[in-house]
Amino acid sequence: xxxxxxxxxxxxxxxxxxxxxxxxxxxxxxxxxxxxxxxxxxxxxxxxxxxxxxxxxxxxxxxxxxxxxxxxxxxxxxxxxxxxxxxxxxxxxxxxxxxxxxxxxxxxxxxxxxxxxxxxxxxxxxxxxxxxxxxxxxxxxxxxxxxxxxxxxxxxxxxxxxxxxxxxxxxxxxxxxxxxxxxxxxxxxxxxxxxxxxxxxxxxxxxxxxxxxxxxxxxxxxxxxxxxxxxxxxxxxxxxxxxxxxxxxxxxxxxxxxxxxxxxxxxxxxxxxxxxxxxxxxxxxxxxxxxxxxxxxxxxxxxxxxxxxxxxxxxxxxxxxxxxxxxxxxxxxx
Amino acid sequence: xxxxxxxxxxxxxxxxxxxxxxxxxxxxxxxxxxxxxxxxxxxxxxxxxxxxxxxxxxxxxxxxxxxxxxxxxxxxxxxxxxxxxxxxxxxxxxxxxxxxxxxxxxxxxxxxxxxxxxxxxxxxxxxxxxxxxxxxxxxxxxxxxxxxxxxxxxxxxxxxxxxxxxxxxxxxxxxxxxxxxxxxxxxxxxxxxxxxxxxxxxxxxxxxxxxxxxxxxxxxxxxxxxxxx
Numbered sequence: 244x245x246x247x248x249x250x251x252x253x254x255x256x257x258x259x260x261x262x263x264x265x266x267x268x269x270x271x272x273x274x275x276x277x278x279x280x281x282x283x284x285x286x287x288x289x290x291x292x293x294x295x296x297x298x299x300x301x302x303x304x305x306x307x308x309x310x311x312x313x314x315x316x317x318x319x320x321x322x323x324x325x326x327x328x329x330x331x332x333x334x335x336x337x338x339x340x341x342x343x344x345x346x347x348x349x350x351x352x353x354x355x356x357x358x359x360x361x362x363x364x365x366x367x368x369x370x371x372x373x374x375x376x377x378x379x380x381x382x383x384x385x386x387x388x389x390x391x392x393x394x395x396x397x398x399x400x401x402x403x404x405x406x407x408x409x410x411x412x413x414x415x416x417x418x419x420x421x422x423x424x425x426x427x428x429x430x431x432x433x434x435x436x437x438x439x440x441x442x443x444x445x446x447x448x449x450x451x452x453x454x455x456x457x458x459x460x461x462x463x464x465x466x467x468x469x470x471x472x473x474x475x476x477x478x479x480x481x482x483x484x485x486x487x488x489x490x491x492x493x494x495x496x497x498x499x500x501x502x503x504x505x506x507x508x509x510x511x512x513x514x515x516x517x518x519x520x521x522x523x524x525x526x527x528x529x530x531x532x533x534x535x536x537x538x539x540x541x542x543x544x545x546x547x548x549x550x551x552x553x554x555x556x557x558x559x560x561x562x563x564x565x566x567x568x569x570x571x572x573x574x575x576x577x
Numbered sequence: 578x579x580x581x582x583x584x585x586x587x588x589x590x591x592x593x594x595x596x597x598x599x600x601x602x603x604x605x606x607x608x609x610x611x612x613x614x615x616x617x618x619x620x621x622x623x624x625x626x627x628x629x630x631x632x633x634x635x636x637x638x639x640x641x642x643x644x645x646x647x648x649x650x651x652x653x654x655x656x657x658x659x660x661x662x663x664x665x666x667x668x669x670x671x672x673x674x675x676x677x678x679x680x681x682x683x684x685x686x687x688x689x690x691x692x693x694x695x696x697x698x699x700x701x702x703x704x705x706x707x708x709x710x711x712x713x714x715x716x717x718x719x720x721x722x723x724x725x726x727x728x729x730x731x732x733x734x735x736x737x738x739x740x741x742x743x744x745x746x747x748x749x750x751x752x753x754x755x756x757x758x759x760x761x762x763x764x765x766x767x768x769x770x771x772x773x774x775x776x777x778x779x780x781x782x783x784x785x786x787x788x789x790x791x792x793x794x795x796x797x798x799x800x801x802x803x804x805x806x
Contacts, residue, residue, distance in 0.1 A: 258683055260679040318678070320675070320677025320694065320695065320715035322677075323677075335657065352680065421683075423683070425650055426687075
């Protein structure tokens with residue numbers, strides 16, 4: 244008897260719910276948290292002292308993470324109501340921020356965990372940056388900021404370590420957020436949080452490459468320190484891009500062998516010129532080569548900012564294409 | 578005594594052999610639950626599928642709705658508690674708590690949720706009146722098994738209206754019920770069991786898709802013979 248096995252029939256359908264806005268949210272969330280993570284790591288693990296670079300970087304990190312959050316809210320329905328004059332609807336978002344888990348006992352939602360991580364990262368990171376305000380260019384000219392910062396100076400170390408852990412959480416969260424969709428093979432992938440974490444760290448190092456290249460410092464000591472940090476982050480990024488390539492390979496390997504829907508996504512993603520040419524080639528392999536050349540040949544340092552910009556471009560494209568290829572595998576025929 | 582106090586374990590059975598694709602279920606649901614048909618958004622849908630393998634062709638209709646999973650991905654994704662489960666295990670949405678992040682929509686493996694947009698709310702209020710509109714604010718909407726009906730001892734609107742009884746309603750705590758027996762015997766099965774979502778909607782696979790191969794030569798020769806005659 245030849246027949247069609249009903250249970251083997253599948254339908255593949257792209258998701259249209261989370262688009263560019265959420266990709267920006269994930270990208271800026273990862274980038275901002277990575278900038279904050281690297282600032283605290285340089286200060287408290289490697290014991291480097293560049294208050295201006297670290298404070299301003301941390302403030303930028305906090306700003307980026309929260310600015311990215313706006314794009315998530317813009318994607319929500321409450322925004323529609325807000326635009327139509329129902330201004331109180333927007334405050335529903337605070338339910339997520341301040342932990343509806345307390346009221347309903349559901350501690351699983353990653354948006355809620357992420358919102359809390361972002362909130363703690365923002366508060367702790369802000370206080371940590373302010374605790375160095377007295378030695379930070381421009382900030383040290385604002386009297387009340389210095390006064391507030393001085394209150395938190397005694398606990399600067401504690402704030403730094405807590406910020407570091409919350410930043411790590413924010414970076415990984417961007418991957419966990421997508422993992423809640425069991426029928427989307429490109430999202431419910433065990434490697435996604437790791438991949439996003441590596442990619443976020445890579446974009447974070449790109450920021451420090453740009454800073455140390457363009458703002459080399461006024462005094463000799465700062466110049467020397469920034470050159471040292473610049474060189475370190477370049478090598479760190481070379482290692483991170485290598486790891487990212489490995490993670491991408493493992494991601495596709497699992498996608499291909501683990502799911503029927505995964506095979507479908509595998510073929511579509513790897514035949515998309517935007518993903519292969521834009522992300523894999525321009526956003527990953529080219530900057531990897533450029534960074535390697537710049538690290539080895541001192542006269543070609545001009546390649547550093549170009550590589551850093553490409554890494555940032557690649558970081559966004561990775562998130563955009565992962566969202567774009569969020570293809571459902573539905574258990575019915577079409 | 579024990580059975581009286583026991584909560585019902587409601588389940589839904591769909592026999593794919595008897596669905597004729599009349600879409601009466603969709604119409605009944607739309608009227609009962611004020612779903613935005615003008616935007617082609619429905620709580621229940623009937624897909625049409627044509628199965629082809631070689632010369633064998635099978636066509637059938639595939640009704641689908643929220644599976645009311647007991648291991649519920651949408652519930653775990655909802656950050657505000659808008660998605661919740663009743664004591665009987667029916668998955669519901671509290672529209673006042675929904676912020677429209679759509680985490681539940683992406684998490685649902687069965688495409689059972691949709692956006693009830695601001696425009697839909699306005700249009701619904703125009704059609705049904707402000708007072709009688711059951712959709713007051715934008716939210717994510719989904720099938721509730723017609724909770725307002727089943728708690729009064731009635732069947733869901735789509736089951737009540739189905740002309741071929743392809744949609745069946747039962748309480749699995751009543752093993753004497755012939756519909757419950759379809760589930761308990763394993764004849765009706767849930768979709769995508771491998772996901773571990775433990776749905777409460779069960780399907781009886783279409784037997785017509787297991788078609789015997791047709792000898793096309795026989796068909797051609799019969800046709801030729803017919804023409805010659």
